[in-house]
Amino acid sequence: MKNRQAEILLLIFSILFALIVADFIIRHYLAKFSLDSFNKAGEPRLLIHNPRFRPEGNADVVFIGDSFTYGFRLKDRNESYPSQVSKISGMSTANYASPGQNQLDIFWVFNNKIAHQPKIIIYGFYWNDLEYTKGNPAGDNIDSRYCREITQDDSWYIHKIIIEKIKQAIEPGDSIDYFLRHDTLALKCQQSIFRRMRDSSNSTIIILNIPMNSEEDPRDQMIEQRIYAIAKEEGLLTIDGANTNFKQRANYTYLKINETDIHYNGIGNRILAEIVSEYIETIS
Helix, strand or coil: CHHHHHHHHHHHHHHHHHHHHHHHHHHHHHHHHHHHHHCHHHCCHHHHCCCCCCCCCCCCEEEEECHHHHCCCCCCHHHCHHHHHHHHHCCCEEECCCCCCCHHHHHHHHHHCCCCCCCEEEEEECHHHHCCCCCCCCCCHHHHHHHHHHHCCCCCHHHHHHHHHHHHHHCCCCHHHHHHHCCCHHHHHHHHHHHHHHHHCCCEEEEEECCCCCCCCHHHHHHHHHHHHHHHHCCCEECCCHHHHHHHHCCCCCCECCCCCCCECHHHHHHHHHHHHHHHHHHC
8 A cells, every 4th residue: 555655656756857847948948949049140030031121211101011011922022012002192111021920020120120210100910920830940939939028928938839739739720710719829929019019119000901812701800800909909000991891892803823822913912002002091
């Protein structure tokens, strides 16, 4: 009997010891690796290796975002919706977007690359800005640690994102479905980013949710509602109805560059530019 109790106690202590060791590794080794990797050369990982990023001059309207705002795969980047906003509105624009950026890279650009104080900053949000793995050879850890620094969450942040990934792998559906069902860590980080943008800039900050499709897709409306809700909660402006407006002007037809690409062609970018330009006029 005593031997049995001793074995149980040994097992309990062994499990506790293993958890303590795992916690130490995650908190110290991986967290240090995260910060060192993200802060290499004072820039995020994607900007270090991304030759497409080019700072531009003192424009009235500055755009930040990912490949959709950059104008990725367009034969002529003058067809990108930020460039077309300039043609329609007559206001000078600068495009600080870059392909492959997620919310954290975009926030870094907001803090470090916009040298002047523009009248308006437009964040072209696309739902996969909430994904942390794209283009990141070190995995989720770098971004989750940086996100923890932004949100000032507790020291178990890395543990949380690991658990979230396990849940996402178990649950049916893709990452969009998971995002729509849960208050994910990335969503909390996005709200903290909106708050910090508001507190650190005197520019008028506008959030544009870029729809996934010009055709009917009910998830687009749900994504827009979630992102706009947290943006409004933090006092930012949102281009309400952009999703419906975009689809209606597109006549619910296919406006991607080609069948294997998710980005919009020149016509799709023109429609986005019209929506943005009309909104700017209403607040001017």
